[in-house]
Structure formats: structure tokens, C-alpha cells
Amino acid sequence: MERILDNIRNPEDLRKLELEQLPALAQEIRQEIINTVSKTGGHLASSLGAVELTLALHYTFNTPTDCLLWDVGHQVYTHKILTGRLERFSTLRQLGGLSGFPNKDESPYDLVTCGHASTSVSTALGLAIARDLKKEAHKIAVIIGDAALAGGMAFEALNQAGHLKKDLIIILNDNELSISPTIGALSRYLNRILTNPAYNRIRRDVEGVLKRIPRFGFRAYRAARRLEEGLKNLLVPGMLFEELGFRYFGPIDGHNIAQLVRTFQNLKSLNEPILIHVVTKKGKGYRFAEERPGDFHGTGPFNIETGEKAVTVKDGRKTFTEAFGEKMVELANRDERIIGITAAMIDGTGMGRFASDFPDRFFDVGISEEHAVTFAAGVCLKGFRPFVAVYSTFLQRGYDQIIHDVCLQNLPVVFCIDRAGVVGEDGPTHQGLFDIAYLRHIPNLVVMAPQDPDELASMLEFALRYKGPVAIRYPKGSAISHKSQATSQSIQLGKAEVVKEGGDLAILALGSMVDIAIETEGILSQKYGLNCQIVNARFARPLDDQLIGRAASVIKKIVTLEEGVLDGGFGSAVLEFIEQGNFKDVRVKRIGFPSLFLEHGRRNEIFAKYNMTPEAISNCVMNDLMDKKPVTSNQ
Numbered sequence: 001m002e003r004i005l006d007n008i009r010n011p012e013d014l015r016k017l018e019l020e021q022l023p024a025l026a027q028e029i030r031q032e033i034i035n036t037v038s039k040t041g042g043h044l045a046s047s048l049g050a051v052e053l054t055l056a057l058h059y060t061f062n063t064p065t066d067c068l069l070w071d072v073g074h075q076v077y078t079h080k081i082l083t084g085r086l087e088r089f090s091t092l093r094q095l096g097g098l099s100g101f102p103n104k105d106e107s108p109y110d111l112v113t114c115g116h117a118s119t120s121v122s123t124a125l126g127l128a129i130a131r132d133l134k135k136e137a138h139k140i141a142v143i144i145g146d147a148a149l150a151g152g153m154a155f156e157a158l159n160q161a162g163h164l165k166k167d168l169i170i171i172l173n174d175n176e177l178s179i180s181p182t183i184g185a186l187s188r189y190l191n192r193i194l195t196n197p198a199y200n201r202i203r204r205d206v207e208g209v210l211k212r213i214p215r216f217g218f219r220a221y222r223a224a225r226r227l228e229e230g231l232k233n234l235l236v237p238g239m240l241f242e243e244l245g246f247r248y249f250g251p252i253d254g255h256n257i258a259q260l261v262r263t264f265q266n267l268k269s270l271n272e273p274i275l276i277h278v279v280t281k282k283g284k285g286y287r288f289a290e291e292r293p294g295d296f297h298g299t300g301p302f303n304i305e306t307g308e309k310a311v312t313v314k315d316g317r318k319t320f321t322e323a324f325g326e327k328m329v330e331l332a333n334r335d336e337r338i339i340g341i342t343a344a345m346i347d348g349t350g351m352g353r354f355a356s357d358f359p360d361r362f363f364d365v366g367i368s369e370e371h372a373v374t375f376a377a378g379v380c381l382k383g384f385r386p387f388v389a390v391y392s393t394f395l396q397r398g399y400d401q402i403i404h405d406v407c408l409q410n411l412p413v414v415f416c417i418d419r420a421g422v423v424g425e426d427g428p429t430h431q432g433l434f435d436i437a438y439l440r441h442i443p444n445l446v447v448m449a450p451q452d453p454d455e456l457a458s459m460l461e462f463a464l465r466y467k468g469p470v471a472i473r474y475p476k477g478s479a480i481s482h483k484s485q486a487t488s489q490s491i492q493l494g495k496a497e498v499v500k501e502g503g504d505l506a507i508l509a510l511g512s513m514v515d516i517a518i519e520t521e522g523i524l525s526q527k528y529g530l531n532c533q534i535v536n537a538r539f540a541r542p543l544d545d546q547l548i549g550r551a552a553s554v555i556k557k558i559v560t561l562e563e564g565v566l567d568g569g570f571g572s573a574v575l576e577f578i579e580q581g582n583f584k585d586v587r588v589k590r591i592g593f594p595s596l597f598l599e600h601g602r603r604n605e606i607f608a609k610y611n612m613t614p615e616a617i618s619n620c621v622m623n624d625l626m627d628k629k630p631v632t633s634n635q
């Protein structure tokens with residue numbers, strides 16, 4: 001049977017439909033999303049929760065002239081399907097396929113490329129100012145979740161927006177969940193509103209009465225407003241949004257399309273900051289996602305019938321994240337000073353068991369990475385030892401706090417930086433390729449990278465012993481081999497490990513690249529008879545001056561390998577050291593990722609595309625450093 005969906009090529013087609021047809025269309029879209037994500041993986045639960053909301057928005061607003069801004073952007077699958085991307089939807093998150101997030105290169109309906117939380121209100125306010133300066137007339141609406149709204153940046157923007165009184169619509173998509181339950185005072189506040197709809201009913205009644213008695217004029221209006229103010233304070237303590245300068249409407253059922261459309265149509269004509277509180281269910285319409293929204297927030301492929309995940313072949317090797325979670329529990333059991341901190345990523349960072357075993361010493365601060373860093377500095381001041389578990393890409397938010405609040409004070413905060421390197425299918429907003437470059441120059445900070453999960457455990461021990469700030473970066477997944485010789489005592493400040501001796505070439509590999517260095521050495525030795533030294537660098541700061549100095553003065557040919565951008569990275573540190581040491585006739589080849597926003601695709605596909613495989617690296621080494629022709633050409 002033909003679907004309504006197959007005739008929707010853009011939102012204009014959607015707007016030709018009767019309102020009564022939209023619920024059936026919502027079901028078709030839901031099915032399309034479930035079918036596709038079951039194969040590609042993706043952000044299922046948030047997108048399923050926003051189907052009706054998205055339909056109602058595109059139905060009511062004149063997109064793309066009217067602007068929709070999606071906070072984070074993980075809930076946009078319906079938006080993609082309605083804006084001309086249905087045919088390519090099956091390529092979601094695949095190399096060369098559709099991005100899983102809004103992407104401005106993909107569609108004029110995606111105003112910005114985004115994936116980080118709490119930015120939308122700032123962007124929208126900027127747009128609103130620009131629109132007014134240019135004397136244009138169109139609406140701007142932001143769709144932001146209850147967890148993202150609690151991010152500091154969103155609050156900063158609300159503060160300015162309420163003050164400027166610009167024509168701006170904020171749609172709060174409240175499902176009471178972040179990835180795990182939303183935490184914090186704002187969440188409690190929203191919950192109070194949800195459980196107290198009386199205020200809104202009474203407010204509507206007051207407005208209704210007002211309209212019916214015009215002859216009472218100004219005095220009646222003033223009296224009614226006073227009554228409304230009194231009721232507000234009585235029934236909704238604080239009236240946070242109204243006090244911030246927004247008119248608050250809601251809560252309304254985010255799965256009732258007719259009600260959503262009616263509300264948007266009515267409120268469209270207001271030209272002031274308004275906040276519409278929409279209540280949705282995360283995972284709506286797919287039983288397993290409704291029951292386990294955290295599991296289906298970001299999911300790999302799964303079986304639609306059973307909800308079971310198609311587990312990627314697990315060969316018994318621990319991931320870095322698992323090793324981190326286990327070690328933290330072990331350390332916290334024997335050291336009461338340890339505090340665990342994460343910013344809305346309890347499970348993603350492996351902190352689940354720590355959180356349940358040590359509830360008094362664990363803090364999920366919500367989507368507030370900047371705050372997490374300075375909060376950690378605060379607990380340090382009283383002798384505690386905070387471990388901040390955070391993804392590389394999100395720690396970018398905490399740059400100034402790391403410098404000013406942690407490193408300037410030389411406080412022993414440990415940054416446990418997960419997803420440092422290529423993250424894969426989430427793409428450019430989530431790649432963790434910048435952390436070596438943004439951390440390496442900060443005074444007092446030690447920057448380390450383990451070659452495998454066992455070495456990560458030893459580095460955590462080192463970090464606990466160390467009396468200053470430490471950052472440990474490790475990638476998604478596991479290591480290919482288990483070659484770490486590290487013990488808890490063998491990690492010494494600024495000391496690398498020689499994995500294999502050799503005299504033709506020194507391969508200095510950082511963290512996850514040690515595995516690849518070992519494979520590369522295999523190729524170089526078998527194909528070209530080279531005898532290479534392999535070094536597990538362990539530290540990007542401070543460097544092992546002695547070891548690298550010896551390589552520079554004796555071996556004279558050095559390759560550096562890192563899973564990060566080359567500019568300002570580990571290889572740059574080695575170059576700087578060599579320049580300062582005044583070594584003669586040394587040649588260095590740095591190998592890492594270019595300073596680009598790398599696209600989405602599987603981790604191994606991205607490695608292959610950017611010549612980061614052992615084959616490509618050995619070709620590059622022979623070509624650029626050993627002046628021999630490669631066996632196959634290296635682009």
C-alpha cells in the first residue's frame with residue numbers, strides 16, 4: 001500500500017495534507033526510523049519521541065524561511081525524512097551517507113552542523129538580532145531537551161534573550177530524561193510544573209474572563225494581572241521562565257498533533273520571547289525503547305522483534321571504558337579520597353558501577369562540562385582526589401577551567417578522557433582528535449595515553465600517586481593486542497617504554513597507535529628488512545627527553561604516530577624538542593590525522609581513508625623518510 005510519506009518530498013508537500021492525516025503519517029515515519037536504525041544504529045529514542053513535535057512544527061511554520069534549530073541535533077530523524085532526505089535515509093551514519101546530526105552541507109533546512117548540547121538558544125538569539133537588524137520577518141524556533149536546557153550556555157542565552165525581548169520561540173521538549181534520568185534542580189522544577197497543571201488552567205480562565213469584560217478597562221486588566229501574578233507564585237513556585245522574561249505556555253502533550261498544531265498556530269502571532277513546554281515520551285512507539293530509553297538513546301543495530309542488540313563480535317577483550325570503570329571501583333574501595341565526576345555520561349564513560357557502589361562520592365553534574373572541571377578543583381581544595389570522566393569532544397568546553405581553575409592552582413584533578421580519537425559514526429561533532437593539541441601546552445598538566453586497557457589501569461594508579469593535574473586519553477573500543485608490560489609501579493613521570501630495540505628507524509607511538517606501530521614494524525622488517533625501534537611513548541607531556549634524545553642522536557630517523565590531529569599534537573612536541581636540542585641531521589615524519597573536521601563512518605573506515613593503517617604508514621615511511629619507493633602508492 002502506498003504510504004503518505006512517499007509523496008512528501010519537502011515540508012511544502014506536508015503542509016498540503018489535512019491535519020487528520022498527520023497521525024497516520026507519524027506512524028509511517030516512526031516505522032521508517034525503527035527499520036533504518038535497527039540496521040544502521042543511531043539515536044533512536046530521542047528521535048522517536050520527537051516525531052509528532054517535528055511534524056507539527058514543519059506543518060505550522062514556513063520552513064526553511066522560518067528557522068528551526070535543534071539542540072544537540074540527535075532527535076532530527078523525522079526532520080531529515082521530511083526535508084527531502086527520505087531516499088537516502090538508509091545511508092544514515094554510513095561513510096558517505098547521511099549524517100546522524102543536522103549538517104548544513106546536507107540541506108538548507110539544517111541551519112548549523114551541530115552535536116553538542118545547549119548551543120541552540122544562543123544561535124537562535126543571534127539569528128533573531130540579525131533578522132531584526134535586516135528588517136526581515138520570520139519566526140525562529142528552538143527545540144531543546146530538558147537536560148540540554150540545564151547546560152550553562154543555554155541559561156546564559158535565556159538570560160540575554162529575556163532581557164532583549166526578541167521574538168523567539170523556545171520549545172522545551174521535556175521527557176524527563178537525559179541519557180540517564182535528568183538530574184538537578186531545574187529538572188525538579190519542571191517536574192513540579194508537570195504535576196501541577198492547575199496553574200495553566202487558571203491562567204487561561206483569567207485571560208478568558210478578561211476578554212469578556214472590556215468595559216472594565218484598565219483597572220480590571222490590572223486587577224486581573226495582579227491576580228495572575230498571585231496565582232503564579234502560589235501555584236508554580238519561582239515561575240522561573242516568566243521571571244527570566246519569557247511567556248510560559250504548557251505543559252502540552254507532545255504526541256497530540258492536533259493540539260500541538262493548534263498551540264503553534266495560536267502562539268505564532270506573539271512577537272516576544274515565549275517558551276512552550278511540550279511533554280514527550282522518549283522512545284515513543286517502540287516498546288523496547290520506551291522501556292529502556294537509556295539503552296536506545298544511542299544504539300547499534302538491533303533486532304526489531306526482540307529488542308536485542310546485534311552485538312559486535314566481542315572476543316573477551318576489555319574496552320578501555322570497561323577497564324576504566326573496573327579500576328575506579330578498585331581504587332575507590334581502598335582510597336576514600338576518591339570522588340567520581342561525570343557530565344551526563346554515566347554509562348558512556350563506564351562510571352555505572354562506581355555510581356552505585358559509592359553514591360556519596362559520585363556526582364553526575366548534568367550537561368555541564370565546564371562546571372564539572374571547576375567543581376573537581378573545588379573538592380581538591382579539601383584533599384579529595386576527583387577523577388573527571390568525560391569524552392574528549394565535550395571536554396573542549398572546559399578549556400579555560402582546566403587552565404585557570406585546575407592547572408594554575410596545580411590541583412591533582414585527574415581527567416579521564418574517553419573517546420579520544422576517532423569516534424566513528426557520530427562524525428565531526430564528536431571526533432576526539434583535538435585533546436592532545438589543546439592540553440599539551442598547559443603548564444603543570446601531565447598528558448598520558450595508554451597503549452591498552454591494562455596500561456590505562458596502571459596510569460590511573462600513577463595519577464592517584466601524582467601530586468598535580470593529570471589527563472589520560474584513550475579511545476573508543478579496545479586495543480588489538482595485549483602487549484602492555486606496565487605494572488602499577490612501572491609508570492614513571494615522563495618515561496616511555498621501549499617495546500622493541502632497533503637501529504634503522506625509531507617509531508614513537510602514543511597510546512592506541514602502539515598496536516599499529518607494532519604491525520607497521522612487522523611490514524617494514526619483512527618487506528624492507530628494516531630493524532626498527534618501537535617506543536610506547538606513554539606521555540605527550542612531559543616527553544621522555546632521554547629516550548627521544550638518544551633516538552635523535554643515534555638512530556636519526558624518527559616517525560611519530562598519534563590518534564589525533566597533527567597540528568599541535570604529540571609529533572609536534574617531538575619536533576619542538578628536537579629543534580631545542582640542536583640535534584644534527586635528524587629527520588622526523590609525523591603521522592596522525594589532518595586538522596580537518598573528519599566525517600562519520602566506521603572507525604576502521606576512517607583510519608583507512610586517512611592512511612592510518614599499518615600498510616599505508618609503512619608506505620609513507622619508506623617514501624618520505626627512507627627514500628625508497630613504496631610497494632603500492634600512498635595517496
Ligand SMILES: Cc1ncc(C[n+]2csc(CCOP(=O)(O)OP(=O)(O)O)c2C)c(N)n1
Pocket residue numbers: 046049072074075115116117144145146147148149173175177178179182282343344345367368369394397
Ligand atoms: C556538551 C555535550 N555534552 C554531552 C553530550 C552527550 N549527550 C547527547 S544527548 C544527551 C542528552 C540530552 O538530553 P535532552 O536534552 O533532555 O534530550 P533528549 O535526548 O532527552 O531528547 C547528552 C548528555 C552532548 N551532546 N554535548
